[in-house]
């Protein structure tokens with residue numbers, strides 16, 4: 059069996075899965091329940107606004123809203139729909155006779171099929187998988203494929219139209235102009251009420267302050283002390299720069315940034331208290347030496363859950379250029395410097411999940427390929443085809459190298475079907491297609507160059523809010539008279 063050219067249907071692998079579903083998934087449902095009747099990860103038919111009858115949904119979270127008698131709310135993701143449709147439902151909106159658990163197919167002699175779809179044949183195989191819905195022993199389809207699955211039936215088109223109509227009712231800002239781009243927002247954002255009555259709001263490219271007319275913006279920008287985000291520049295290479303902004307120091311900027319982000323993120327809560335966060339803002343440097351915002355991610359100063367990223371956004375005009383991945387790569391670079399394992403805060407947006415999956419697979423592939431003598435070309439790895447190569451997956455090493463949390467690694471391996479359980483532990487097995495994709499990504503996508511990071515983990519500044527404000531004002535004055543050094 060070759061490590062590289064693996065056949066997933068090979069019958070010489072019997073029990074093969076990274077993680078079997080938890081034991082509790084096989085519990086029977088008892089008539090009197092003090093626990094929620096459905097657990098996260100289970101599926102059930104659920105009511106959906108604007109649709110007659112039920113739609114298959116996966117329960118993502120459960121919360122208890124009443125103790126006696128116990129009452130629960132279920133946060134559901136409709137499996138064939140955009141994440142924007144996710145919602146909390148009461149038990150009465152769920153058809154309890156249709157509960158499905160994730161479980162292994164007991165009689166299968168073949169390799170475990172959880173998540174073994176390859177990206178190349180997802181379309182046809184997804185349809186087959188969905189056609190099995192309704193059986194109790196369903197095979198769960200990796201979430202990433204569900205997210206990108208599009209159905210063009212008239213019902214779906216109608217639903218999407220309705221979804222768009224609802225969105226536009228909820229959207230309160232008609233248009234924004236930022237750095238020469240006119241952008242139509244996607245979601246509601248709590249900008250001051252008078253601004254919801256003007257046809258367009260104008261944002262300062264650097265401090266992100268907002269104005270009702272172009273003339274107001276112009277007169278502001280003449281006086282604006284910034285030429286890019288405030289804070290410290292911690293990375294710059296090939297016209298791309300990162301600034302680290304302390305939410306406790308530059309609170310005005312951080313709030314403006316959160317408001318802007320809310321226009322494009324449905325799930326995000328805009329925190330007026332930005333003090334607990336750092337904001338890492340990615341900018342393109344323009345010819346005239348100004349720094350224009352492309353996107354950002356925020357990070358809690360102290361995260362009990364090992365989150366290394368709270369919120370991530372690439373502005374619409376910069377999407378599909380690999381910046382999302384670039385931000386993610388940068389967040390892990392910071393974790394590597396901190397020598398801490400990190401994970402993004404959940405739930406992720408649909409675009410966020412796709413970018414993460416792609417990055418995690420890339421990082422795993424890079425780790426595996428580091429075991430082999432190759433010159434960076436696919437050809438130099440082809441010699442492994444046909445050889446018996448077993449790579450024992452050393453999780454501690456993989457985690458230390460990538461700083462990706464174990465559950466994210468396991469989840470990725472399961473989704474892409476690249477892990478197998480062998481006598482000596484989990485093995486990772488890549489297909490030639492995946493290796494080719496890795497090299498293509500390595501060559502075509504923009505990557506963070508660790509050599510250009512000028513950063514050490516900051517000490518959170520607490521209780522220095524007022525004095526830091528004075529320092530901030532001095533810094534603004536220095537920027538205005540040209541004596542400020544961003545590298546300081």
Ligand SMILES: [Zn+2]
Nearest residue numbers: 262264265282
């Ligand atoms: Zn400004």
